[in-house]
Amino acid sequence: MALKFPIFMDAQSTTPTDPRVVEAMLPYFTDKFGHPASRNHSFGWEAEGAVDAARGQIARLIGARDPKEIVFTSGGTEAINLALKGVAEMYREKGNHIVTTAIEQRASMDVCKRLERQGLEVTYVPVAPDGLVDPEALRKAITDKTILISVMFANNEIGTIQDVAAIGRLAKEKGIIFHTDATQAVGKVPVDVEAMGIDLLSCTAHLIYGPKGVGALYVRRKGPRVRIAPLIDGGGHERGMRSGTLPVPLIVGFGRAAEICGEVMREEGARLAKLRDGLQDTILSNVDEAYLNGHPERRLPHNLNISFAYVEGESVLMGLNKESALSSGSACTSATLEPSYVIGALGASAELAHSSIRFSLHRFTTEEDVEYVGKRMIEVVKRLRDMSPLYELAKEGVDIKSIHWKAE
Amino acid sequence: MAYSEKVVDHYNNPRNVGSFAKDTPGVGTGLVGAPECGDVMKLQIRVNLETGLIEDAKFKTFGCGSAIASSSLATEWLKGKTVDDAAKIKNTDIVNELRLPPVKIHCSVLAEDAIKAALADYREKYASAGAGVASK
Numbered sequence: 001m002a003l004k005f006p007i008f009m010d011a012q013s014t015t016p017t018d019p020r021v022v023e024a025m026l027p028y029f030t031d032k033f034g035h036p037a038s039r040n041h042s043f044g045w046e047a048e049g050a051v052d053a054a055r056g057q058i059a060r061l062i063g064a065r066d067p068k069e070i071v072f073t074s075g076g077t078e079a080i081n082l083a084l085k086g087v088a089e090m091y092r093e094k095g096n097h098i099v100t101t102a103i104e105q106r107a108s109m110d111v112c113k114r115l116e117r118q119g120l121e122v123t124y125v126p127v128a129p130d131g132l133v134d135p136e137a138l139r140k141a142i143t144d145k146t147i148l149i150s151v152m153f154a155n156n157e158i159g160t161i162q163d164v165a166a167i168g169r170l171a172k173e174k175g176i177i178f179h180t181d182a183t184q185a186v187g188k189v190p191v192d193v194e195a196m197g198i199d200l201l202s203c204t205a206h207l208i209y210g211p212k213g214v215g216a217l218y219v220r221r222k223g224p225r226v227r228i229a230p231l232i233d234g235g236g237h238e239r240g241m242r243s244g245t246l247p248v249p250l251i252v253g254f255g256r257a258a259e260i261c262g263e264v265m266r267e268e269g270a271r272l273a274k275l276r277d278g279l280q281d282t283i284l285s286n287v288d289e290a291y292l293n294g295h296p297e298r299r300l301p302h303n304l305n306i307s308f309a310y311v312e313g314e315s316v317l318m319g320l321n322k323e324s325a326l327s328s329g330s331a332c333t334s335a336t337l338e339p340s341y342v343i344g345a346l347g348a349s350a351e352l353a354h355s356s357i358r359f360s361l362h363r364f365t366t367e368e369d370v371e372y373v374g375k376r377m378i379e380v381v382k383r384l385r386d387m388s389p390l391y392e393l394a395k396e397g398v399d400i401k402s403i404h405w406k407a408e
Numbered sequence: 409m410a411y412s413e414k415v416v417d418h419y420n421n422p423r424n425v426g427s428f429a430k431d432t433p434g435v436g437t438g439l440v441g442a443p444e445c446g447d448v449m450k451l452q453i454r455v456n457l458e459t460g461l462i463e464d465a466k467f468k469t470f471g472c473g474s475a476i477a478s479s480s481l482a483t484e485w486l487k488g489k490t491v492d493d494a495a496k497i498k499n500t501d502i503v504n505e506l507r508l509p510p511v512k513i514h515c516s517v518l519a520e521d522a523i524k525a526a527l528a529d530y531r532e533k534y535a536s537a538g539a540g541v542a543s544k
Binding site: 310311312314315318319330331332339349350351354386387388389390391392400403405406 | 411416419422425427439440441442443444445446447448449450467468469470471472473474475476
């Protein structure tokens with residue numbers, strides 16, 4: 001197959017919408033445009049039926065017993081906001097403490113920071129160098145004021161998959177609500193809210209080959225019945241937890257995307273893991289001082305994150321951006337001008353955080369794509385090392401840490 | 409945010425990449441920045457001890473494309489200048505030439521620091537020996 005440039009290998013930021021998903025959505029923009037809350041005519045019933053079908057498709061993908069447990073939101077960020085703020089408000093009489101980890105995605109971190117400013121207490125449990133949080137460390141962080149444990153299912157940068165079932169058991173044992181941000185995991189690896197003891201789960205359509213602009217929060221109805229305060233008041237849609245007219249075409253697309261993921265997940269995961277492993281081997285066997293970030297086994301099948309010592313991530317991406325799209329934990333590629341706190345939380349030096357590159361593969365990634373990007377990555381890193389003063393010093397045997405750097 | 413054409417050109421075809429041995433006569437070396445900040449520049453000048461003119465300049469940079477471009481441009485500008493004139497290169501000149509956006513201004517600041525550090529190193533080594541006639 002001929003290569004098509006630029007090669008998209010940034011599928012943990014977003015994914016292309018599957019053509020089958022687009023096809024499912026289209027009638028709901030035109031002929032089937034009804035409002036699902038219109039109870040007295042066929043347009044409304046048709047729309048409501050489509051939304052409920054999608055609820056069922058998503059519920060099946062995550063092992064939820066009842067489609068009513070799916071609350072539609074505008075995306076993963078809103079789902080996370082709703083889970084954390086909704087629990088904090090609903091259970092404030094019971095306690096004011098949240099246990100989470102140091103590597104949650106930005107949305108979770110920012111919500112926690114805001115809740116802290118509002119007087120809540122948040123414990124950010126550190127992770128091991130492979131990105132795994134120890135459930136026993138979570139246990140130790142729990143106090144009699146803890147109302148929520150929030151731990152991501154799989155990390156967006158390094159792909160490390162947490163022992164969610166163990167955390168679910170801990171939450172049950174302690175009688176604490178457990179939220180997991182599963183935006184990166186749903187549709188990619190098996191997720192089962194019942195078997196894993198998950199009470200709240202955030203997910204989003206655009207990371208599973210669905211449209212942007214829609215996500216969902218799973219809210220457990222039985223054992224325990226979880227209650228959350230809404231962020232948005234209005235017509236009382238979504239059982240009062242999220243008012244606002246439902247975006248029916250997006251929801252239909254989300255449902256279809258979930259259905260397809262359920263059908264192909266096993267095969268697709270195996271195919272992508274094989275391509276990813278090949279890419280990893282090619283790079284690590286051809287580049288010295290390239291380090292794998294995250295857990296070598298417990299990780300998403302489509303994720304690869306490598307730090308290339310002595311070269312800065314944005315400059316690496318610049319060398320490839322005509323031909324491919326990747327992302328980096330470098331400060332220069334973030335809005336905050338700070339390097340990746342995720343790589344930092346693994347205990348790596350800040351320099352290696354600046355040097356990290358994330359490859360994320362997707363449904364339409366080919367073997368040729370992976371071979372090409374691997375080959376070019378090796379060339380670009382070598383070229384940049386030839387102009388890196390740090391690489392030169394290292395090759396001269398100078399310990400870079402021994403130099404007294406004058407930071408700006 | 410797309411890169412300016414000049415940044416892309418310097419990134420793709422960096423001028424004067426390399427190193428002089430530190431004990432080469434007339435060489436001044438500046439090493440600025442810090443690995444944990446994501447930017448380190450090494451900039452060297454080689455001054456003709458007879459004429460006081462910068463005959464050659466070289467750089468190596470660990471940093472983003474704009475940092476590489478800023479130091480590449482700096483080496484181009486340094487060549488042929490006297491040590492005193494070289495000290496007049498300002499970071500704003502680099503910003504204007506490369507059309508750096510506000511978030512990349514620190515790259516130009518680092519390049520100016522690298523120039524100053526290389527000039528200071530040169531002066532420390534050779535000014536006391538009576539070199540750098542053009543500095544009079």
